[in-house]
Amino acid sequence: INSSTSPNWKQFQKGDFQYPDFAQIQSYGAWVRHIWADDNNQAPSVHWKTNISIPIDMSEYVITSASLEVIVNASVSANVDTPNDDGSWANFAIGDSVTFYSQISDLNYNPPLYTIASNKTKYLGQQNFSQPDILTIDNSPLESVGEIDLITALSSAFDKDPSHSNFTLTLGIDIYSEDNLGGIDTDSFNDLIIKTCNLTFTVKKKIDQSTTLSWNQEGNTLDAVSVQVTDAKFFFKYKVNNTWPSSAPLSEIIFYI
Numbered sequence: 001i002n003s004s005t006s007p008n009w010k011q012f013q014k015g016d017f018q019y020p021d022f023a024q025i026q027s028y029g030a031w032v033r034h035i036w037a038d039d040n041n042q043a044p045s046v047h048w049k050t051n052i053s054i055p056i057d058m059s060e061y062v063i064t065s066a067s068l069e070v071i072v073n074a075s076v077s078a079n080v081d082t083p084n085d086d087g088s089w090a091n092f093a094i095g096d097s098v099t100f101y102s103q104i105s106d107l108n109y110n111p112p113l114y115t116i117a118s119n120k121t122k123y124l125g126q127q128n129f130s131q132p133d134i135l136t137i138d139n140s141p142l143e144s145v146g147e148i149d150l151i152t153a154l155s156s157a158f159d160k161d162p163s164h165s166n167f168t169l170t171l172g173i174d175i176y177s178e179d180n181l182g183g184i185d186t187d188s189f190n191d192l193i194i195k196t197c198n199l200t201f202t203v204k205k206k207i208d209q210s211t212t213l214s215w216n217q218e219g220n221t222l223d224a225v226s227v228q229v230t231d232a233k234f235f236f237k238y239k240v241n242n243t244w245p246s247s248a249p250l251s252e253i254i255f256y257i
Contacts, residue, residue, distance in 0.1 A: 080125025
């Protein structure tokens with residue numbers, strides 16, 4: 001995901017949530033920076049989406065496998081509050097957090113929206129004397145749903161599309177800053193990055209395994225009143241465009257007289 005090789009990602013707003021201070025597609029990924037200082041932008045959010053089209057009608061196919069990998073990294077300051085910090089708060093409930101996620105939907109981003117990968121931080125920003133500081137997240141994958149759920153999300157999105165060929169992939173970053181201090185509480189989210197997103201799936205043509213097809217032909221009538229058949233020969237030729245598939249060993253061609 002970057003500005004040169006992924007020009008089709010479009011930024012859009014998550015409902016009524018305000019945007020972070022900075023949010024854009026950079027050369028290294030989808031990037032966010034936000035500093036909260038007791039202002040009204042306490043829970044900013046940003047989405048990026050891309051519409052994906054395939055050259056087949058998916059109502060005629062079934063998805064047989066699917067996988068997703070979304071890689072993120074992050075850097076924050078120690079003023080981001082976590083449960084293990086050495087600090088005295090006037091108020092503390094859940095602390096500050098960042099949620100990275102990916103969703104699949106129809107082209108209009110209408111429900112149902114399927115969250116197919118996500119990660120919500122809890123200890124990002126940790127700083128105390130007895131435990132290691134946690135101010136960064138190195139390149140790490142989001143937790144993806146299972147393959148069956150991913151296939152279900154894709155199938156549902158294709159089913160809602162009139163041509164059964166399009167769906168929307170969305171990436172999102174949500175920030176939550178809890179007001180933990182009696183005075184001004186500043187939270188600095190320096191770099192929040194969705195670096196890569198790789199979605200793959202395979203499909204198979206739907207085939208009725210009990211399909212039959214038949215032709216019939218009436219031969220010429222013999223003129224003689226009484227005829228005795230003394231010899232008969234039957235010849236036929238057939239052609240298939242591929243080698244007979246091993247997956248259909250019981251399929252056959254039959255001729256009846």
